[in-house]
Amino acid sequence: MREPACGPLGQVWVWRHPRPLHGEGRCIGRSDLPVDRRRAKRLANRILAAARRHGLPREIWTSPLERCACVGRMLRRHGFVHRIDERLIELDFGAWDGRHWNAIAPAEVAAWEADFAEHAPGGGESLAAMKSRVRRFISQASSPCLIVGHAGWIGAAQQAQRTSTAASWPAAPRWGTLTVIETSVADSSSSKTSARFAYGSPTRSAR
Template sequence: MEIYLVRHTETICEKGICYGQADMDIKEPYLDVFEEIKAQLPTDAIVYSSPLMRCKKMAEFISNESTFDKRLMEMNFGNWELQPWNDISQEEIQSWMDNFVTVSVPNGESFEDLHERVGEFYSELLHKKEAKVIIICHAGSIRSILSHYHKTNLIDAFSLYSIKYGEVIKLSF
C-alpha cells in the first residue's frame, strides 16, 4: 500500500490570522502548482480529501471521483477562528501553548481531539488495503497521520514534521 499525503496550497488568509476549519479559499493562480503536484502522484490512486475548499479544489482537479471526509479537516480553533493571533487573550494562548496536545481551544479542539478523529479515518483506510491512496488535507491532519505512521508522541509532531503548502509525502507499507 502507498499513501500520498498532500497539503493544500497557500490560502488567501492574511498572515497572522488563526484559521483551522474556517473555509478559506486558495491563492490564485494555482493551476500550474496543481499540475506540479499532480505530476508527483499516481494516476490510478483513490483520492480522499478534507471537504474544506482549500483541499476540495485540488482533489477535484486530481480526480473526478474524490471522497470528502470531515475527519480530515484541520483542527477546530473554536472562538479563535479568523481572529488575529495577537488579539487572542495571552492567558488563553499560553494555557493552550503549554499543553496543546490535551488542552482544547475554547469551543474548539485539542490536538489530541484532532488526532483521534484523523486516527479513526487512518485506521479504516489501512483495513481497506487499497493499493494507492492520495489524501489531500491540512498540516495538522498530516502531522497526525505521520505520528500514527511513525508511532511518535503527539508533543513532538510540530518539531518533527514541518509541512509546506503543496508538499507531497509518500508513505509505503
C-alpha cells in the same frame, strides 16, 4: 460517503493545500478560505504528474474545506475519483478560528502549550481528538492513499502513535508540498516546532 477500505500497512501521500487567500497572520482551522485558482491548478498538475510517474491510483481524498476540495475537483476533470471525508478536516480552533494570532491572549496559547494533547484551543478540538479521527482514517485507508490535506492533519498523522507536545510537534510543510507517511509507523518525524509555529503564528515563519 464511502469509507476507504484497506489494511493497516502501506503509504499515505498527503499534499498540503495551496496557500489560502486572506489568511496571513491569522489562526486558520475550520475557516473556509478560498485559494488562488492558479495555485490550485499547479498543485493538481503536480499530483497528476506524480500519479503518472509512480503508477498511483486515480483517486484523491480531500477535506471538505475549499482550499483542499478545489484541487480535488480539478483532478476529477482528469479522470480522478474525488472523495471528501470529514475526518480530513483541519483542527477546530473554536473561538480562535479566523482571529489574528496577536489578538489571542498569550495566556490562552500558553495553556494550550502546557497541555498540548488534551487542551482544546479556543474551546474547539483537542489534538487527542483530532489524532483519534486521523487514526480511524489511516487504519482504513487504501495503499497508497492520495490526499490533499491540512498541516495540522499531516502533523497528527506523523505523530499518530506518539504523545504530542508543543516542543515535538512537526514543522508545517510548505504549501503544496508532499509528505509520504508510512502507515505502519505513522509517527516518523524528527521535525520540532512550537504550537504557534506549526499553525502559522506570525512569531515565526514556516519554511
